[in-house]
Amino acid sequence: MGEAREDTREDTFEDTREDTFDVALTVNGAHRTARVPARRLLSDLLRHDLGLTGTHVGCEHGVCGCCTVLLDGDPVRSCLMLAVTASGHEVTTVEGLAAPDGTPSPVQRAFRECHGLQCGFCTPGFLCTVTALLRETPRPTQDQVLEGISGNLCRCTGYQNIVASVHRAADLIARSAEEGEA
Amino acid sequence: MKPPPFGYRAPVTLDEALDALAARPSGKVLAGGQSLIPLLNMRLAAPPELVDINRVAELDTLHVGDGGVRVGALARHTRVERSAAAAAVQPLLRRALRHVAHPVIRNRGTVVGSLAHADPAAELPAVLAVLDGTVDAASTRGRRTIPAADFFVGPLEPALEPGELAVSAYFPAAPPRTGTAFMETARRHGDYAIAGVAAVVTLDDDLRVSAARAGYLGISATPLVLDLTGAAGPHGDWTAAAAHVRDTVDPVADIHAGAAYRRHLTGVLTERALKRAAAEALRKAED
């Protein structure tokens, strides 16, 4: 009996020694590297290994949308992607949305102006999702806004102010484009 | 929660991927990860090894020909949904894809991954089944083409052997004078459906119904395809066809809906979808 138990313990020890992998990716314009086990989620790489805690984690199965980041410009769930898969790609998190001098982006300004957030837990995911939505559809219809944010949950606002924020952000982006041309 | 530990391979060619799968046949393919990673996070799956195909560029393909649409294993839902060429040749693809999860999930999830996952409530398996499409699978032992009717064996169970990778799926084009429609009812838009139907109606030269078929999701363990040509008759009695479906189907009950409600819903969706498909077929025939 005693012997058998010894064996089991050794097996367990062997099993828990995990291989690690080098990942190198661009996060908010900066080159970042880490050495992580294959099972490290991109959300955890960002939060734990790189210290970027702006990306929030609500459910870890793709439903809440809080962990949404931009991967090569497209919104994706960082809780449904392995860090090793993201290696070599470009990631933008909520920390990367403002201008380098800290000026909030039009989407961030709109959420502030229209009270598009209360507790703020869902906000990073909404900001990344909406940034990509407006890049692709600068003047979304009401239906396009609803479809665009349908995968993000908010337990505070009741969504009305978030929808208003998206339309407001579209106005702000259009105005700054006009000013840029003038 | 966090995934359990697993071995990891990230091949860059198909041959390397097949070698990796042959070396560890109980390993699993990681495509978009939109179904597999939730299962890992919830620890409902613990494969010894993942073969990540996201770097296999030769699988990132979408070929549209007159005969149909061939979707490579790495083509994401979004890419296929946005392809105007694919929508022109087989409109059911885009129509169904709009019901698959949310846009952000569709940016990563793959069409072939959705077929390989074989969820009974998923949209694309029903589309492949109603169109009599096929899946091409490869392993180090060779290649084979699996008809949709044989591909879906049970819930979450495709007809793939250990060590086999689904390389592509083929969705045949709609014949002339054919209309299609896709309809489903879900608790919330983007959720898996309680029940759904993909309908295909073809008219003959005299504008009589020559074929009416419906593929169902959410009501049985694998996609159910019913030939409704006889039940609808040459003039397209869609109410009769729907009644026939209500009498024929044997829906499953689960926490989302009871069997009686699913049966009722299946009838309602059938009638609406067939009507819409027939109207589209008529427009095409008159063009």
Ligand SMILES: Cc1cc2nc3c(=O)[nH]c(=O)nc-3n(C[C@H](O)[C@H](O)[C@H](O)COP(=O)(O)OP(=O)(O)OC[C@H]3O[C@@H](n4cnc5c(N)ncnc54)[C@H](O)[C@@H]3O)c2cc1C
């Ligand atoms: C919140 C949420 C909602 C969703 N709602 C829906 C919905 O309404 N309808 C719907 O259809 N789907 C839905 N999905 C799932 C989504 O469509 C997935 O993308 C899809 O089911 C699987 O594709 P994938 O590429 O992500 O596969 P993965 O998650 O990578 O793999 C899924 C399974 O298929 C196997 N596999 C994948 N590719 C291959 C291959 N080429 N060869 C062999 N095996 C392979 C994997 O080993 C695994 O077992 C939802 C997902 C989420 C997170």
Ligand code: FES
């Ligand atoms: S934490 Fe990723 S979607 Fe909820």
Ligand code: FES
């Ligand atoms: S602001 Fe609290 S969850 Fe959205």
